[in-house]
Amino acid sequence: MKLLYLIADGMGGWPLDELQGKTTIEAADTPNMDELARTGMVGRAQTVPEGMAPGSDVANMALLGFDPATYHTGRGPIEAAAQGLVLDPDDLVWRLNLVTVSKLTIDGYMRDYSSGHIATEVSRPIVEELQKRLGNETYTFVPGIQYRHLLVQKNGANTDDAKLFINPPHDITDKPIKLDLRAYSKSPQLWDLLFEAKEVLEDRNLNSSRANSIWPWGQGRPLILPNFEETFGMRGAVISAVDLIKGLGNASGMSVIDVEGATGLLETNYQGKVDAALDFLKDNDFVFVHLEGPDECGHGGNAAEKAEAISRFDARIVAPLREALKDEDVAWIVTCDHFTPIVERTHTTDAVPFIINGPGLEPSGVKAFTEATAEGTGLKLDKGHELLSFALQCLGMK
Template identity: 80%
Template sequence: MKILYLIADGMGGWPLDKLGGKTTMEAAHTPNMDALAKTGIIGRAQTVPEGMPPGSDVANMSLLGFDPATYHTGRGPIEAAAQGLELGADDLVWRLNLVTVSKLTIDGYMRDYSSGHISTDISRPIVETLQEKLGDDSYTFYPGIQYRHLLVQKDGALTEDADLLISPPHDITDKSIKPDLRVFSRSPFLWDLVFEAKDILEDRSINMSMANSIWPWGQGRPLNLPNFKETSGMKGAVISAVDLIKGLGNASGMDVIDVEGATGLLETNYQGKVDAALTFLEDNDFVFVHLEGPDECGHGGSAKDKVEAISRFDARVVAPLREALKDQETAWIITCDHFTPIVERTHTMDAVPFILNGPGCDASGIESFSEQSADSTGLKLEKGHELLSFALKTFGLK
C-alpha cells in the first residue's frame, strides 16, 4: 500500500464577508479533495498543544507523529537539521529572518517579514557578508533560502538568551516592534549584533534589497527526534521547498527530496513535486508532500491568492496523484498544519480539518471538504501527533 500525506500549509481559515461568509477553503475549487472526503473519513485534529505557539514547526512535528511537548526545542534547531549543521549540545540555534522594518527604533513597525520574498541568490551573499563582518567565536551566520537563515550562538543555551521570547516576524506584520526591541535589549551582545547588522545592510554596495534588519527568533538547543522508520514501520520521505520540513525529515532519518523550482510560494514547481512523490513511491511506502503557498498568501492578507493557492493544490497536486495511482492500493491523508486566517495574517490555534481515505475508511457522504464540514462529523483528535497513528490503524497497518 502506498500512503500519501499531503499538506497545504496554512490552508484553514475563518469566514470572510468578502467571500460571502465562506472561508477560503469553501471558496476554492477542490473537486478532488471533495471526492476523497465524500468516500473517506473527515474530522479535526489539534496539531498545536495548549501552551505552545501555533507555528509550522510545532504543527508539522505533530503531523509526522512526534509530540512537540516532548521533542520541540525551537524553530531554529529544526532548520539547522535541514542543513546538517554540526552543533554542540549547548549551542543555541536561532532562526534568522531578513526583514524590512520602518525603522529600528521603538517607534518602528514590521513592514515585511520576508523582505519582499527576497530571492536566495540575493539573500545568500548578504548573509555571507554578515558572517564575514560580524561572525566570531560566539556567533556564526549560516545562509539558508530566501529570507530564512540561521544564527548559531556558541554555548548560548547556557545563557539567559535561551529564555528570550522574540515574536516571529510574520506574527507582527504592520505592528510595533517596540516590545521585541525591549526583549533584545536584555541581551547586550544580541542587541549589538542586530544594530551592527543594520549598519551593514544600509550599505548599498552590499545590499540592494528591501532587507534592512536581521530578526533572530525561535531559538533552541539542537533537535533530536526518533527514527521515523522505527516508530512507524515505513520507509518515508519528505518533499518541500522549506528548510523546516527538510529538517524534520533529516532529524527523523527520512529521505529528503529536493525539487528544482520549488519555491514555497504560490508559483512553484507543482509537477516536480508530484513526479518526485511518484518516483519515491515506486519502491517505498510513504511520502509527506508539503506546499507552503496557502500559508504565504494568508500572511500576505490576500483572500484571492489564498483561494487560488488552495485550488492549485487540489488541481496540480491531488488530481495528478489520484490519476497516477488510480489502479494501485493507495491511502490518503490530507490536511493543513494550522490555520492562517486572512484577517489575522498569522497562525491560530484552531484544530485543523483532515481527510483519511483508504482501506478501513467508511464513506462520510459529505459533499465537500472544509473546516465546517470536518467539524460536522464530531470526530476530533485532541492530540494532533496521534493523527498519523490513528490513520495507520484505520488503514489496517498498525
C-alpha cells in the same frame, strides 16, 4: 499499501465578508479533496498543543507523529537539521529572517517579514557578508534560502538568551516591534549584533534589497527526533520547498527530496513535486508532500490568492497523484498544519480539518471538504501528533 500525506500549509481559515461568508477553502475549486472527503473519513486534529505557539514547526512535527511538547526545542534547530549542521549540545540556534522594519527603534513597525520575498541569490551574499564582518567566537551566520537563515550562538543554550521571547516576524506584520526590541535589549551581545547588522545592511554596494534588519527568533538547542521508520514501520520521504520540513525529515531519518523550482510561493514547481513523490513510492512506503503557498498568501492577507493556492493544490498536487495511482493500493491523508486566517495574517490554534481515505474505511457522510464539514462530523483528535497513528490503525496498516 502505500500512504500519501498531503499538506497545504495554512490552508484553514475563517469565513470572510469579501467571500460572501465563505472560507478560502470553501471559495476554492477542490473537486479532488471533495471526492476524497465524500468517500473517506473526515475530522479535525489539534496540531498545536495547549500553551505552544501555532507555528508550522510545531504543527508539522505533530503531523509527522512526534509530540511537540516532548521534542520541540525551537524553529531554528529544525532548520539547522535541514542543513545538516554539526552542532554541540549547548549551542543555541536562532532562525534568522532578513526583514524590513519602518525603523529599528521602539516606535518602529514590522513592515515585511520576508523583505519582499528576497531571492536566495540576493540574500545569500548578504548573510555571507554578515558572517565576514560580524561573525566571531560567539555568533556564526549561516546562509539559508530566501529570507530564512540561521544564527548559531556558541554555548548559548546555557545563557538567559535561551529564554528570550521574540515574536516570529510573520506574526507582527504592520505591528509595533517595541516589545521585541525590549527583549533583545536584555542581551547586550545580541543587542549590539542587531545594530551592527543594521549598519552592514545599509551598505548599498552590498544590499540593494528591501532588507534593513536581521531578526533572530525561534531559538533552541539542537533537535533530536526518533527514527521515523523504526517508529512507524514505513520508509518515508518529505518533499517541500521549506527548510523546516526538510529539517524534520533529516532529524527523523527520512529521505529529503529537493525539487528544482520549488519556491514555497504560489508559483512553484507543482509537477516536480508530484513526479518526485511518484518516483519515491515505486520502492518505498510513505511520502509527505508539503505545499507552502496557501500559508504565504494568508500572511499576505490576500483572500483571492489564498483561494487560488488551495485550488492549485487540489488541481496540481492531489489530482495528478490520484490519477497516477488510481489502480494502485494506496491510502491518503490530506490536511493542513494550522489555520492562517486572512484577517489575522498569521497562524492560529484552531483544530485543522483532515481527510483519511483508503480501503475499508466507513465514509463520514460529508459532501465536501471544508472546515465546517470536518467540525460537523464530531470526530476530533485532541492530540494532533496521534493523527498519523490513528490513520494507520484505521487503515489496517498498524
